[in-house]
Amino acid sequence: MVDLSAHHRPFCCQLLILFCLLHPAASDQPHSISNTPGEEALSIQGVRGSSVELDCQPGPTPVAVLWSFTPLGSLVLQPVAVANGASSRVESGASTLGIVSLRNSSLVIEELREGARGHFLCQTLLVSSGQVHAIYLYLTLSVLVPVSKPRVHLSDPSPTEGVSVLATCAVREGTGPLTFSWHHHTPQGPEEVLVGLSGPRLQLDPVNRTHLGWYKCRASNAVNQLSSDGVFLDVIYGPDKPVITVEPLGFTEDGFWASEREEVTLSCLAASNPPSHYVWFHDDSQIHLGPTYIIASASRAHTGPYTCLAHNSHLDTRTQTTVQLIVYYPPKGQPSCVMLPTFGVVTLLCTWPGGFPNAQLHWEGPQGIGPTAPSNVTWSYTATGLPNGSIFTCMGQHPTLVVPTLCRLTLWEPPRSPTCGTTATVGDQFIMLSCEWPGGEPPAMLNWLDQHQQSLGDPSSSPAVSLLQAQSDLAGREFTCQGSHPLKAPGSHCRLRLEAPHLTVAEPRVSVLEGEEAWLGCALQQGTPPAQLLWLGPQQQRLEQSTYGFTLHPEGAQLRLQVRDADPAHHRGTYQCVARNALGNSSQSVMLEVLSEWEGWYPAPPNVTISRLTYRRQRREVQLQWAIYGPGNLTGFLVQQRASVPSSEAGAWEVAASNIEPESRDWRLGGLDPGVLYAFRILAMNHHTAGHPSEVKTPVDPAFSAYPAVLGATSTGMVVALVASLLVFQYAARHPHTFPCTETAITTSSSDPVQEFPDAPVNVTITVTATPEVQ
Incomplete structure (x- = not known):
């Protein structure tokens, strides 16, 4: 049964009044009750701060709903909310539960509070088949509190x-x-x-x-x-006994080693908290503070004991460790290999002295590994049956080297055969026989033999030299150089015969024109070298490179003589080419003829005529064109100029251009004064011979061009007027019978013949005053 005390009467009255208003015919009908307070209530869990929904169980829509609450440990039933289907109401005291609202017949509590722990009663009135049913539902709500941050x-x-x-x-x-x-x-x-x-x-x-x-x-x-x-x-401990590491890492029986001139890093680590303070000692002398000591470039002076002391300042405890460092250094350079020739046996010698510790050397050959020894090692190897090109390697190993250092020797016979040669000492007092047979390993042995196969001295490696006193009776004698090598049987040889020099000339007679260059040549045909070639002039004087007018061109066994700017008075005559060696000398003569111009040479060149002569660049340049006619050779052209107008007398001819190529027919001359009227002529040249001068001409303006002063006028009308006046003056000059009052001045050269053409230009002097434009 439900206790309907005075506190709950307003709710019950509202429910009964509402029920009677809606269903007057059912006021006498019985009602039914769901679970009773004695029955086990439904248990629901909610979390503080979250939301929970209490449901009155699904069924027909109730006419009215009444929710009430009994806190834990209390027997007082507190109203929470009521709804009649059309409206709802939440009691103000329900805020202790959280934010309460009704959703249909369900009670919704948001932001759930711990005060909501307890029992909830849901009372509903239903109308079914004309009868009123009262349903009671008991719910127990547990509010769980989340765990707080530990x-x-x-x-x-x-x-x-x-x-x-x-x-x-x-x-x-x-x-x-x-x-x-x-x-x-x-x-x-x-x-x-x-x-x-x-x-x-x-x-x-x-x-x-x-x-x-x-x-x-x-x-x-x-x-x-x-x-x-x-x-x-923070656990305080240590320091433990320090551990020393060395980089790069190298172990010896006594400690560590490092290479000379490399960077060495000594690191000390002692487990400790707080971290240890480190002090380094070398030979009982403090050298560094800190866990790492770096030797930038190790030297032999860095060899010795190194101690690391670790100190824990918090506990005031100390530990230390000592290691030995040895600085290694390799021998200088690299191994040196030598192969010594002996009879039937090849002796291999490899040496590499110095360094610490000593380098280990060993030989490797085509048939296996040879002996091993420190610093130097020798291996005698039988050459019989060895193929040409057999390789022997001496391997040098040292702790400081990443890879072994080696030297190799290849057993191979020298190519081809010995070559013989001769030379003479200063003053040709001795003749030196030289024999070379380069290549090969070991070197070939050489011996000089005379014409009777008698040895001239002890055998030696290449080159082999024998000295003979120079005398004429050696000419024609034959000498042999005998060579031997372990891989070459039988040996090889070369022979030479001593001969006096013999030469020939290119041409016994040479003719050139005056001023040209002459070439005299001679060549050594045979003779024991070294042979000296020289030229003697017409007066039997020796010609050197420094002799004026002469140049010597040695080319192997030839000596050419160049005579520059041949002059009949100085260069004509007989020249001698002389060859000398320690066994004698010989000579050949060459006749040089120099033909002069006065002897009928250099004929006159062809004649020249000027075909066009026009002004350019405001009369500061002229363009000259010409043509040649008549027979004759030419080597170039010469242009001359002189001022003819307005000076009262014609000036002297001056060279305006020279050394013009013989193929040219056109030339531009610059640097002219626009206020001066120039006259020009051109001559053809054949070396020093000049042809007849061309006709004398003065330049004209190109077609449809105005004078520069006119072009600079500031008024277009003035320009038109001046051009018209100019045309009138030119026409009057050419037609005096039409304009009898017009005077023309035609100036020609009186000193040189001039060939005038019918359409030759007329020189007209016009004085024009114009104000130039301001730029």
Whole structure:
């Protein structure tokens, strides 16, 4: 039964009045009741701060709904909300539950509060088949509180290794039961879960350096789980005994080694918290502060003991370690290999002295590995049956070298055969026989034999030299150079015969024109070298490179003489080419004829006529064109000019252009004065012979051109007027019978013949005053 006390009467009255108004015929009908207060109520869980919906169970739409609430530990039924289908009302006291609203017949509580824990009663009135039914539904609501963020507390945040440390995880609120887990995160490693620890307390007894790091506690309940912030446990320890490493790494029986001139890094590490302070000592002398000592370029003076001292300033503890460093250095250069020739046996010698420690040397050949020894090693190898090109390698190994250093010798016979040659000493007192047979390993042995096959000295390697006293009776004698090599049987040889020089000339008689150059040539045909070639002039004087007018051109066994600007008075005559060697000399004569111009040479060149002579560039340049006629050779052209107008007398002829190519028929002359009227003529040249001068002509303006002064006028009308006046004057000059009052002045050269053409231009002087334009 429901207790309808005075506090609840307003709700009940509202429900009954509402029921009677809606269904007057059913006021006497019985009603039914759902579960009673004695029956087990429905249990619902909600989370504080979230929302929960209490449902009166689905069914027909009720006429009225009444929700009431009884807190835990209380028997007072408190109204919460009522609805009659058309309107609803929430009691103001329901705010202790949260934000309450009705959705149909369901009670919705948002932002659920802990005060909502208790029993809820849902009363509904239903009309079914003309009868009124009252349904009661009891609900029990449990409000769960999320767990709050845990907080970790350490009994000693900086303990010394070996003591006990307690870590506690505290949670301010949260609906139980609560579970805990512990997490450890080292500075260098990932986070790990401490398995088996599920309580709020973590005991580290004894604590050690592996416990150093951040600790987190994670608390959870049925609603949520949260982790605490990390708390750092700083375990104080050390320093341990330092460990010294050397880079680059090289071990010896006594310690470490390094190569000379390379960078060496000595690193010291002693486990310690706080980190250790390091001091380096070398031969009991302090050399560095810090964990790393760098030797930029190792030398032999850096050899010795190195001590690293580690100090923990917090605990005031010290440890140290000493290592030995030895600086190695290789021998200078690289191994030296020599192959010595002996009878049937090849002796291989490899040396590489110096260095520390000594380099190890060993030979490798085509049939296996030879002996090994420090610094130098010798290997005698039988050459019989060895193929040409057999390779022997001496390998030099040293700890400071990444790869072995080696030298190689190839056993091979010298190519081709010996070559013989001769030369003479200063003053031709001795003749030196030279024999060369280059190549081959070992070098071939050479021996000089005379014409009776008698040795001229001891055998030697290439080159082999034998000296003979120069005398004429050596001419015609034959000498042999005999060569031998372990891989070549039988040996090879070369022969030479001593001969006096013999030469020939290119032409016994040479003729040139005066002023040209002459070439005299001679060549050594045979003779024991070295042979000296020289030229003697017509007065038997020796011609040198410094002799004026002469140039010597040595070309192998030839000596050519160049005579420049041949002059009959100085260069005509007989020249001698002389060849000399230690066994004698010989000579040949050459006659040089120099033909002069006065002897009928250099005939006159052809005649020249000027075909066109026009002004350019405001009368500062002229363009000259010409043609030649008549027989004769030519080597160029010469242009002459002189001023003829307005000066009263014609000036002297001056050279305006010379050295014009004989193929040219056109030339441009510049640098003229526009106020001067020039006359020009041209001559053809055949070397020093000049032809007849051409006719004398003065330049004319090109067709349809105006004088520069006229072109500079500022008025177009003035220009037109001046051009018209000019045309009139020109016409009057050419037709005096039409304009008898017009005078013309035609100036020609009186000193040279001039050939005038019918259409020769008329020179007209016009004085024009014009104001130039301002640019």
